[in-house]
Amino acid sequence: MAPFVQLHYLLIATDPVHIGTGGYRLGRVDNSIVREPGTRLPKIPGSSLHGAIRAYAARIYENPAAAGQDHSNADPDNCPVCYTFGYIKKPAPGQSPSEAGGFSGVVSIFDAQVLLFPVHSMAGPVWVTTVPLLKAAKCAIGGDVGEPPAGSAHMTLSRTSPLNLGWLMVDVATANLSITAPEGWSKAEWDAVAGRIVVVSTSMFAQIVNSNLEVRTSVSIDPTTGAAASGALFTFEALPRGTFLTMDVAVDDYRTPADRQAAFARAAQGQSKDPAKPLPGKAWQGPTDVMEAGLHALAWLGVGGMGTRGFGRLSQVGDGIKEAYGGVQ
Known part of the structure; x- marks a missing residue:
């Protein structure tokens, strides 16, 4: 058995997602979202995902103290959530x-990166990506195609005339391109967009993404007048609904078998900390089950800012693809 395992997940934003930087960026919006420094592509940080997934797993296990900063009241030695994500005793x-x-946690949750980005066009909505992103996600690309020339694009659409991607017009380098997702990801969500994928050059991708982010305007209401408060107008940006992202999770279960048995004694039987409330869904046999329970809750409760105002939900597409150290398992 490999000492550690990596899991590759495909996610889709079912709402706009706003993970703010906590500051301002001149020129576009007041509240900007987190970006990769080198490429300027938006992402969902692993820290945001880790915090939300842990908190939801703790609530599912009926042990909310397991999500806090101090885990002394969570009975951490006997808690599968603390075992999975780590804990500190007071x-x-x-x-x-x-x-x-x-103990440090046994799962590492990494940044979620954009794979397919939705953009409007004269042919309807299309999903934009690049060859390196598809290859990194282990998607199979039909034909021997590399990066398209500047100002053009490969696409799975049956089209020969130029196509607009938002405000940007591109020529068609290759039409009817075949792009196949890994077997575990080829579900209804992927199949719905597989015939509408446009592959652009890496140099164009960031420009297209940043030009087509969702931008919202909000205002604070003066409770006295019921109208907008003076000077309280602000704008913020978000990844749009329909964005596909990839996320990696590494599982390094370095703890002893005795530690694991103590932590999962109840969860392995499908029982939460509260004897009157069984775990919803399947029993938790190990840290991967704990993490995935919290991950599935993102489809209900979301991640990031403004979750009570229609933002934040992410759904898992298909199954996680398991890769053992040294080869696919």
Whole structure:
């Protein structure tokens, strides 16, 4: 058995998603979203995903203290959520933090990167991507095609005339291109867009994405007048609904079998911390099950800002693709 395993997930934004930077960016919107520094492509940070997934898993297990900063009240040695994501015990009087004990988590959740980005065109909505992104996601590309020339695009549409991607017009380099997702991801969501994929050059992709982000305007209401408060208008951007993203999770279960057995004694039987409430869905046999339970909750409760105002939901497409160290498992 491999000492560690990596899982590759495909996600789709079922709402606009806003993961803010906590600051301002001149020229476009007041509240901007997180971007990769080198490419300027939006992403969902692993820290945001990790926090939301852990919090939802703790709620599912009926142990909300397992999501907090101090896990002393969570019975961490016997909690599958603490085992999966790590925990720190509060030092007793006279104890140092190192004496109190704690363990690092056994799962690492990495940034979710844009794979297919929805853009309007005269042919209807299309999903824009690049050859390197498709190859990194292990998608099969039919024919021996590389990056399209500047100002043109490969596409799965049956089209010969130029196509607009938002405000940008591109020529057709290759039509009827075949792009196939890995077997575990080829579900209804992927099949719905597979015939509407446009592959552009890497140099154009960031420009297309940043020009077609969703931008919303909000205002604070003055409770006295019921009208907009003076000077309270602000704008913010978000990844649009329909964006496909890839996310990797590494599982390194370094703990002892005895530690694992103690942590999963109840969850492996389908039981939460509350004896009156069984776990919804399947029993948790290990840390991957805990992480996936929290991941599935993103489809209901979302991640990021303005979740009570129609933002944030992400759904998993298909199954996670499991890759053991040294080869596919």
